[in-house]
Amino acid sequence: MSESKIYRVDAAAINRWAQACAMQAGASAQIAADIARYLVAGDLLGFRTHGLLRLRYNLNCLESGQSKPAGEPRVLKQRAATQLWDADLLPGLHTMPKAIAAAIDMARECGTGTVIMRRTQHVAALAVYLEQATDAGMLVQLMAATPAQQAVAPFGAKSAWFSPNPLAIGVPTTSSPVLFDISLSMTAAGKVRTAIAEQRDLPYAALITAAGDYTCDPTTFLAEPPSVLAPLGGEQLGYKGTGLNLFSEFWTLALSQYGRHQAAGDGDANTVWVQVIDPDAFGDALEFRRQSQAIVDGMLATTSIDAAKPVRVPGSGALAARERQLNGGVEYTPAVWKQLQWCAEHCQQPLPEPI
Amino acid sequence: MSESKIYRVDAAAINRWAQACAMQAGASAQIAADIARYLVAGDLLGFRTHGLLRLRYNLNCLESGQSKPAGEPRVLKQRAATQLWDADLLPGLHTMPKAIAAAIDMARECGTGTVIMRRTQHVAALAVYLEQATDAGMLVQLMAATPAQQAVAPFGAKSAWFSPNPLAIGVPTTSSPVLFDISLSMTAAGKVRTAIAEQRDLPYAALITAAGDYTCDPTTFLAEPPSVLAPLGGEQLGYKGTGLNLFSEFWTLALSQYGRHQAAGDGDANTVWVQVIDPDAFGDALEFRRQSQAIVDGMLATTSIDAAKPVRVPGSGALAARERQLNGGVEYTPAVWKQLQWCAEHCQQPLPEPI
Numbered sequence: 031m032s033e034s035k036i037y038r039v040d041a042a043a044i045n046r047w048a049q050a051c052a053m054q055a056g057a058s059a060q061i062a063a064d065i066a067r068y069l070v071a072g073d074l075l076g077f078r079t080h081g082l083l084r085l086r087y088n089l090n091c092l093e094s095g096q097s098k099p100a101g102e103p104r105v106l107k108q109r110a111a112t113q114l115w116d117a118d119l120l121p122g123l124h125t126m127p128k129a130i131a132a133a134i135d136m137a138r139e140c141g142t143g144t145v146i147m148r149r150t151q152h153v154a155a156l157a158v159y160l161e162q163a164t165d166a167g168m169l170v171q172l173m174a175a176t177p178a179q180q181a182v183a184p185f186g187a188k189s190a191w192f193s194p195n196p197l198a199i200g201v202p203t204t205s206s207p208v209l210f211d212i213s214l215s216m217t218a219a220g221k222v223r224t225a226i227a228e229q230r231d232l233p234y235a236a237l238i239t240a241a242g243d244y245t246c247d248p249t250t251f252l253a254e255p256p257s258v259l260a261p262l263g264g265e266q267l268g269y270k271g272t273g274l275n276l277f278s279e280f281w282t283l284a285l286s287q288y289g290r291h292q293a294a295g296d297g298d299a300n301t302v303w304v305q306v307i308d309p310d311a312f313g314d315a316l317e318f319r320r321q322s323q324a325i326v327d328g329m330l331a332t333t334s335i336d337a338a339k340p341v342r343v344p345g346s347g348a349l350a351a352r353e354r355q356l357n358g359g360v361e362y363t364p365a366v367w368k369q370l371q372w373c374a375e376h377c378q379q380p381l382p383e384p385i
Numbered sequence: 386m387s388e389s390k391i392y393r394v395d396a397a398a399i400n401r402w403a404q405a406c407a408m409q410a411g412a413s414a415q416i417a418a419d420i421a422r423y424l425v426a427g428d429l430l431g432f433r434t435h436g437l438l439r440l441r442y443n444l445n446c447l448e449s450g451q452s453k454p455a456g457e458p459r460v461l462k463q464r465a466a467t468q469l470w471d472a473d474l475l476p477g478l479h480t481m482p483k484a485i486a487a488a489i490d491m492a493r494e495c496g497t498g499t500v501i502m503r504r505t506q507h508v509a510a511l512a513v514y515l516e517q518a519t520d521a522g523m524l525v526q527l528m529a530a531t532p533a534q535q536a537v538a539p540f541g542a543k544s545a546w547f548s549p550n551p552l553a554i555g556v557p558t559t560s561s562p563v564l565f566d567i568s569l570s571m572t573a574a575g576k577v578r579t580a581i582a583e584q585r586d587l588p589y590a591a592l593i594t595a596a597g598d599y600t601c602d603p604t605t606f607l608a609e610p611p612s613v614l615a616p617l618g619g620e621q622l623g624y625k626g627t628g629l630n631l632f633s634e635f636w637t638l639a640l641s642q643y644g645r646h647q648a649a650g651d652g653d654a655n656t657v658w659v660q661v662i663d664p665d666a667f668g669d670a671l672e673f674r675r676q677s678q679a680i681v682d683g684m685l686a687t688t689s690i691d692a693a694k695p696v697r698v699p700g701s702g703a704l705a706a707r708e709r710q711l712n713g714g715v716e717y718t719p720a721v722w723k724q725l726q727w728c729a730e731h732c733q734q735p736l737p738e739p740i
Contacts (some may be wrong), residue, residue: 050511107667111466112496114667124459141467142494142660146667169635187687187696199628201635208635210628234621242690254735263617265588270617273565273699276680280524280556280563284676285670291679293733305497312462312469312501321639324646325631332542335597341542 037367043382044286045070047374048085054377056099057121064124068318071158073360075348077211079220080155083366085373088121088152096297097121097151103128111140114286115147115222120127120152122300128360130170133306137168141311148286148301149293157348158209160200163306164207167315172198173303175282177293180261182215182275185268188242195278203323208279209345214274215259222248222259227365236260278303359385392722393714398737400425402729403440405591409732410447411454412476421477421557422735426513428715430703432566434575435510438721441726443476443507451652452476452506456485463480466495470502477508477655485525486515488661492523496666503641503656504648512566512703515555515704516662519562523668527553528658530637532648537570537614537630541598544612549574550633557664558678564700569629570614577614591615714740 045066052062053267065088083330091097096119103125113132117125117318135355156172161169165370176193183190196218198211216236225232225248235244237257244265250257260375261271284302309318326343334340344352355361362370400421407417420443427511429437446452451474458472458480468487471482486501491498511527518525531548540547551573553566571591580587580603590599592612599620605612637656638644648654664673681698688694712715717725729736 040418059661064659068449075505097511109663110494110661111465114485121539139465141464142497142499144497144662152398162454169640171632183686184696185686185693186689186691189688191684191687199635201631201634201639210631212625212628216622224396237723251436262622267571267605267617269697269699272684273567276563276684277526277554278555278701279680280554280677281662284673285524285664287660287672287676289676289679307499307640308464309640311464311639317642320641322635325634325639326643328645329546329627332539332546333544334541335543335593336541338539339405341539342624344624344631345706369391378606 035159035364037351037362037364037384039362039384041070041356041360044082044360047379047382051085051089051373052092054379055089056251057092058100061121062123064127065121065199068123068126068154068158070360072155073362073381074352074355075155075209075350076099077155077157077348078363078366079218079224081366082362083369084152084154088123089371089373091121091151098168098380103147111136111142113146115145117147117150119149119151119299122302124148124161125150126153126302126304127128127162129302129304130306132169133304134163134166134168137306137311139360141308143306145304146286147302147304149296149299150302153261153297153300153302154209156196156198157209157345158196160209160211161207164200164202164209166271167202167306167309168291169202169309170200171197171303171305173278173281174299174300175279176300177283177288177290178296178299180290181219182238182261183238183260184275188238188240188258192261193274194259195275197278198272201322202319203326204319205323205326206349208326208343209348210324214262214271214278216262216264216271217259219251219259222251226252228373235264253309324330326352392717392739394739396425396429396711396715399437399715400616401498402501402734402737403437405734406440406444406448406670406728406732407447409734410444410445413455416476416479417455419482422477422599423478423481423509423513425715428717429707430510430512430564431706432512432703433718433721434573436577436721437717438724439509439611441509441664441724442727443456443478444731446476446506451665452462458502459503461472466497467499468501470500471503472502472508474504474654477505480505481508481514481657481659482517482641483660484657484662485514488525488659489518489521489523492663496663498661501637501641501656502658504651504654505657506654508655508657510566511551512564513699515553515566515691516562517554519564522557522664524557524662524664525555526660527551528633528636530634531652531653531655532638532643532645533654535645536574536591537616539630540627541591541620543595545614547616547630547634548582548628549614552629552633555679557674559674560678560681560701560705562696563681564678564703567634569626570621570737571615571616571617572670573616574606577606590619603705615652622671625671673725
């Protein structure tokens, strides 16, 4: 894509605009602020499939009643270090920070704090919530599953059982936090849709057709019957990705006691595992940061295969993208900009002028 | 390998023999019993690189003082749901069940229970400890790292930083428990050594040579400089395996505040993350089992690519291998049997007669 085709807008301005759109769609001021903040945060960190590209979807959810415009998640059951929440279809962009805050409080008290939250609407990129914990000096692990979705095959299968399940961790160091956010499949549905839109093949065979063949062709994802996402590990080591998907789904769907058989009508509503760990419970908080930094430094000191491609720490690219965009404007491709224009028109909230 | 070349011995008899050997090497009766029990458990579940093949190593550790023959782990710091232990180089085969028991107690109280244990000697296969939790109706997640070892490259590197780090989960269902135990690299060092001994190539390119080439040749692992293990995900998706290795090492080495720079002389001593979850803290214990069973059943109901290879649940092969060997005798190859004969002679404890 040529440089000239990128729209750049001031981060604060696009944030205010997105909040106004969400309020226009019925969200309370706080929920609208969270929707705007965490979608823009996704764009800033470079998770563009989970940024404002998904504003239109969130507005539709608010307007159709698929996501609730106001309210509070309910605590269904709790012990000293754990809580089960039902989010009553409130947007994940609003409930996730609340869940992390509750987990931080429990971790301070008990060493770890865990919130399992079911029936929360679109959580977007897990990466955007990690710094809430790392800024408090804590480690955080997040997993999400979508009980009404099935897109990922177990190892050896050509039909899907799992949803595309992300896993993320955030860890403070003495420098920038480590922010790691992956799907447990070979690729994510958003990346397949982007490849379709950009009319290019996937960089590797991450899909399995209904005939059972691994393929790079993203259009098979729209075929009938559709191709499915291969588990991490692929044709040879997919049993590892399958076990990791089970890890995710037992820790979310099974523990929340809200499985696929109950959630058929739930659309994209997620069940999320949020666990925060207070390093101070195991030692000294500053010494923890030195230790995590030593792990990062040791990793960076390995010899790269290609001298032109140094080894990178997870999250470093995302933090650099944020720095660049906070200074030079949040970057949108024409395809995303078109979606934002739809929202602007729909909500009668004119888009901020590109820089 | 031909059928005639397998030695089969009664499980109880080989267990008693291994305990006698460990006592001969100086272990207390309880520690010797645990060494025997959990190494034989590895053989029974088919984790043969972590079974009695490693008895000789454990005897050597006891005799050289690398592992302690008696004593108790010390609790260094604790909160309601967390404990940091120093195992003072006691065998992991003895300390792991203690750590899981402590984590179960905390989980009953707080919802989750976590023990991080540093400086414990050989833990063998994490899979053998999972049922202690699942038998109590609990979920368990284990991760281990070895601070004095470096064998796994981060993504994009041709030299190692991480140790070969296993991750395991155990989950109760209404039928057999799910027992999942993998390394976070493309293969494990034990599998490479087995391939070298059996003079065959690895089934896929899981090693990276010092020149930076992916290879199936296991003998490169003995070259100078040696090849290193590729992270899960390999050449295309190895950033995912790298992040998972970081997850393991932050959650073990960094949280225990005992990193590579402090552990150079520790040999194979491990740092382990043990977390147990009481499903009753989030809902009803029986309903949890129904939910986890529903996940397993749904996975099994997918369509396999090869009709002759049905989709399998992690642990099902291991449990079948145990059933078979409990009935027909524990199976040892001539190579492993030779190691057992060495132990028998060294400890003056005659091996039980094969069946």
